[in-house]
Each structure stands twice: as C-alpha cells, then as structure tokens.
Amino acid sequence: MNCHFKENETLELKKSTSELREAVISMASILNKHGFGELYFGIKNDGIVAGQEISEKTLRDISQSISENIEPKIYPEISVVKIEDKNCIYIKFSGNEKPYYAFGRAYKRVGDEDRKLSAKEIENIILKKHTESIRWESQFSKKSISMLNEDTVKKFIKKANDVGRLEFTHENMEVTLRKLGLIENKSLLNAAEILFCDDNSLEMQMAIFAGKEKLTFLDIKQLKGNIFDLLDGAELYVKNHINWRVEFGKLQREEIPEIPLNAIREALVNSLCHRDYTIPKSNEIAIFKDRVEIYNPGDFPEGLTPSDFIEGRERSILRNPLISQTLYFSKDVEKWGSGLKRIYDSCLEHHIKVEFKILKTGFLVAFYRKNGEL
Numbered sequence: 001m002n003c004h005f006k007e008n009e010t011l012e013l014k015k016s017t018s019e020l021r022e023a024v025i026s027m028a029s030i031l032n033k034h035g036f037g038e039l040y041f042g043i044k045n046d047g048i049v050a051g052q053e054i055s056e057k058t059l060r061d062i063s064q065s066i067s068e069n070i071e072p073k074i075y076p077e078i079s080v081v082k083i084e085d086k087n088c089i090y091i092k093f094s095g096n097e098k099p100y101y102a103f104g105r106a107y108k109r110v111g112d113e114d115r116k117l118s119a120k121e122i123e124n125i126i127l128k129k130h131t132e133s134i135r136w137e138s139q140f141s142k143k144s145i146s147m148l149n150e151d152t153v154k155k156f157i158k159k160a161n162d163v164g165r166l167e168f169t170h171e172n173m174e175v176t177l178r179k180l181g182l183i184e185n186k187s188l189l190n191a192a193e194i195l196f197c198d199d200n201s202l203e204m205q206m207a208i209f210a211g212k213e214k215l216t217f218l219d220i221k222q223l224k225g226n227i228f229d230l231l232d233g234a235e236l237y238v239k240n241h242i243n244w245r246v247e248f249g250k251l252q253r254e255e256i257p258e259i260p261l262n263a264i265r266e267a268l269v270n271s272l273c274h275r276d277y278t279i280p281k282s283n284e285i286a287i288f289k290d291r292v293e294i295y296n297p298g299d300f301p302e303g304l305t306p307s308d309f310i311e312g313r314e315r316s317i318l319r320n321p322l323i324s325q326t327l328y329f330s331k332d333v334e335k336w337g338s339g340l341k342r343i344y345d346s347c348l349e350h351h352i353k354v355e356f357k358i359l360k361t362g363f364l365v366a367f368y369r370k371n372g373e374l
Contacts, residue, residue, distance in 0.1 A: 007112035028102035029114035042088030051086030137191040191322035271296035306356035
C-alpha cells in the first residue's frame with residue numbers, strides 16, 4: 001500500500017473509469033466545499049495503485065463526461081501519470097462559480113464522502129456568493145477624499161516604504177489612493193474610510209472588570225478613529241492594564257509583560273481585519289481578573305475551525321481583502337493566514353494559555369493571565 005495516497009476533502013481516488021459517474025459527482029462535491037481538488041483513476045480508495053488502461057478514447061470520455069455533467073462548466077487539467085510503474089489518470093480541477101451541480105444535483109464534500117445538499121443549503125451558498133460579490137469594503141463610501149487624514153496616509157506610505165512592501169511615495173491623496181486600489185471613478189471605497197478617515201463607523205469598546213465576570217467594571221472607554229489609531233490605542237490600553245515583571249540582566253533591567261505583546265497586537269489586527277463591517281456592533285476588549293478577551297463581530301469561515309489555520313491545513317480566507325492588503329503593506333499584517341498560528345506559537349513559547357472561541361455573534365481570543373490578578 002502506498003501511504004501517500006489517502007482520500008480526504010480535496011483528494012478522490014477511483015480504481016478505474018468504471019467509476020466515472022461517481023468521480024464526476026466527487027469533483028462537483030469538492031468544488032462546492034473547497035473550490036479546488038484532485039482526482040486519480042487507477043488508485044483504489046485504500047491507496048493501492050492498480051493502474052488503468054488508457055487510450056485516447058478513455059481521456060476523451062472523461063473530458064466529455066465532465067463537460068456535459070458538471071454545471072457551471074469547469075476546465076480541468078487531465079494527464080497520464082506513471083505511479084509505481086503503472087499508468088494512472090490525474091485530474092486537477094478548480095472553480096469559483098459555486099454551487100456546482102453533477103447530473104442535476106448539488107453535493108458537498110464531508111470528509112471523504114459526497115453528501116447531497118438540501119435546497120436550503122444551496123440557497124445559503126448562492127446568498128453567500130452574492131454577498132461576497134458586493135463586499136462592504138468595495139462599496140462606495142459617503143465620505144470625500146478631503147475628509148481623510150492625510151497625515152495618516154503619509155505615515156502609512158512611509159512605513160510601507162521603510163519595510164520594503166511599497167515602492168512609490170506619496171504624491172497627492174487621489175494618486176496614492178488609486179495606487180492602493182481604494183478609489184474608483186474618483187469615489188472613495190468603504191475600505192479607504194475605515195483605513196484613513198477619523199470620522200467613521202468603527203469603534204472599540206474597552207473595559208476592565210473587577211472579577212471574572214462582566215458584573216462590576218473598574219474602567220470603561222470607547223475609542224473611535226481610523227483603523228491605525230484604534231490599533232495603537234487598543235494596544236496601549238491593554239499594555240497599561242496588564243501586569244509586568246522586572247528582570248535584571250548584566251547591563252540593564254528588562255520589563256516583561258504577563259502576556260506577550262506581539263500576540264496581543266496580532267489578535268487586535270485580526271479583530272479589525274476580519275470583522276464584519278456590515279454589523280453595527282463594536283469590537284471589544286475586556287480585561288478580567290484572570291484573562292484578557294479580544295472580540296470582533298462576524299462569522300468564522302463556515303465549516304472551519306481555528307485549529308485548521310493554526311495547524312496549517314487551510315488557506316487564508318479574507319473577509320476584507322482590501323483592508324488586509326493595506327495592512328500587509330505596512331507590515332501590520334505579517335503574512336496572510338498566519339495570524340492565529342502566530343498568536344498560538346507566541347503564547348506557547350511564553351507558557352500562556354490562549355483560547356480561540358467561535359461565538360454565535362463573532363470571534364473571541366482569550367489570553368489567560370498567569371497570576372489571575374489585576
């Protein structure tokens with residue numbers, strides 16, 4: 001048995017083209033779940049390479065069956081490969097026009113099985129597709145260019161230049177915003193408003209609670225402004241209200257926070273990058289006796305868990321790619337899709353317990369404090 005071959009949510013194995021109908025269904029199923037996948041003819045589902053008799057007609061029949069029975073149409077790569085000295089057929093396919101139908105029915109990959117989708121599930125896929133096609137951040141803002149904070153724009157461009165992720169310098173607002181993809185037909189996009197306008201809908205609610213529940217608060221603040229101001233202000237608030245210890249080295253004293261600052265910063269960036277801006281609810285920071293929580297409104301990617309990203313099993317899914325791209329230029333976002341892993345690894349290194357919680361209303365990161373005291 002070749003252990004390299006094992007069916008999963010993006011890989012399907014078929015012993016021969018006698019299972020061509022089932023293969024077509026699996027392809028549509030995988031497309032509806034992941035948008036890309038691979039399929040082999042000539043390998044049994046237990047991973048044993050059996051080989052496949054291949055002629056020009058074999059390849060033509062496969063191509064024709066895919067073309068005639070998957071809607072919307074896809075254009076896969078079909079090739080003959082030799083595995084363990086046996087001929088097999090390899091198909092690589094992708095598509096972003098879901099839902100896909102095979103023989104008039106829609107399916108979705110669950111593990112290594114193909115499950116029929118209900119009418120409601122199909123409706124949800126179509127609704128999600130429509131929503132993504134008109135992303136909030138790409139819609140036109142009611143703000144004008146003159147309402148943006150040009151000092152913030154200049155500071156951003158300089159930082160992006162210094163870290164080597166942008167090569168152009170700031171000329172004027174319209175030119176800079178156009179180069180960043182934040183303006184269309186001289187109209188600002190919502191992403192530009194969130195990034196560079198001080199007067200926008202974005203706000204951060206911050207509070208310190210006396211115990212481990214939201215009962216008695218010791219301090220409460222509301223922070224408004226552009227995304228860079230919120231990021232810096234929120235980070236400062238947490239830094240000022242967690243405990244620090246002092247260690248003395250040979251030459252100098254070093255102050256060390258109870259929670260690693262790079263993990264806090266990463267969680268704050270994630271909360272502002274990936275929140276759902278169509279929901280009129282604030283981002284939140286709650287500092288309790290035993291933990292610090294950072295919350296943002298918006299669903300976690302359907303069918304996925306934080307572990308999928310921490311363990312590197314899934315690619316980044318960006319709710320706000322324009323905002324994320326801009327923060328990547330200034331290196332506030334280090335690398336797409338690595339945020340949760342960076343938080344987890346930093347906390348693991350410093351022996352800090354961290355939890356990632358998918359809530360009905362949003363997503364929450366909880367850092368547990370070592371001494372459990374304010």
